[in-house]
Amino acid sequence: MVTIRSMDLEDTVEVYKLGKVAFIDENKDKESFAYSYWSLSAVVNFVENYIDLTFVAEDNDEIVGFVLGHPTYEKMELGYLEWVAVKSTHRKLGVAIKLIDAIQQAFVARGLNSIVTDIKQDNIASLSLFEKKFGFKVIESINFLKKDLS
Numbered sequence: 548m549v550t551i552r553s554m555d556l557e558d559t560v561e562v563y564k565l566g567k568v569a570f571i572d573e574n575k576d577k578e579s580f581a582y583s584y585w586s587l588s589a590v591v592n593f594v595e596n597y598i599d600l601t602f603v604a605e606d607n608d609e610i611v612g613f614v615l616g617h618p619t620y621e622k623m624e625l626g627y628l629e630w631v632a633v634k635s636t637h638r639k640l641g642v643a644i645k646l647i648d649a650i651q652q653a654f655v656a657r658g659l660n661s662i663v664t665d666i667k668q669d670n671i672a673s674l675s676l677f678e679k680k681f682g683f684k685v686i687e688s689i690n691f692l693k694k695d696l697s
Contacts, residue, residue, distance in 0.1 A: 549642050551649045554601035554613060559590045562603065562613045566590075569632035585630075593617065593629070599657070600626070602649045604633070604642045611637040614646040618659060626654035628664035643676060651681075665689070 593615045604612035612633035619627040633642045677683040
């Protein structure tokens with residue numbers, strides 16, 4: 548049975564590895580540039596600074612998913628759902644729903660009244676989950692730009 552708990556520092560390496568694999572898997576064996584700049588230190592930063600907004604999903608003591616968030620635009624009382632990922636073997640089993648529910652409750656506990664997140668336009672499964680299950684609405688499309696300086 549999958550359970551949700553707060554993330555701790557001992558989870559960060561496993562969470563980081565799961566995140567990298569999850570995004571390669573979603574992008575057909577290649578890393579998405581927009582989601583490939585993550586580092587282990589970024590995951591550690593979330594746990595150290597936003598412990599109440601970091602959760603893992605466990606199945607028989609194995610981490611099978613996670614969600615990371617942080618407050619942003621605090622004057623707007625807005626939470627940012629930064630990263631949610633579920634191991635491919637545990638997708639379509641409600642794990643993402645449990646993780647998103649947990650972070651929504653944590654944002655409410657912090658007094659935040661809105662959540663934003665970003666999803667690649669071709670990630671139909673995630674878009675559908677956020678829109679149909681949780682009532683998110685696409686409010687803006689943004690282009691991710693890059694320029695080589697070498």
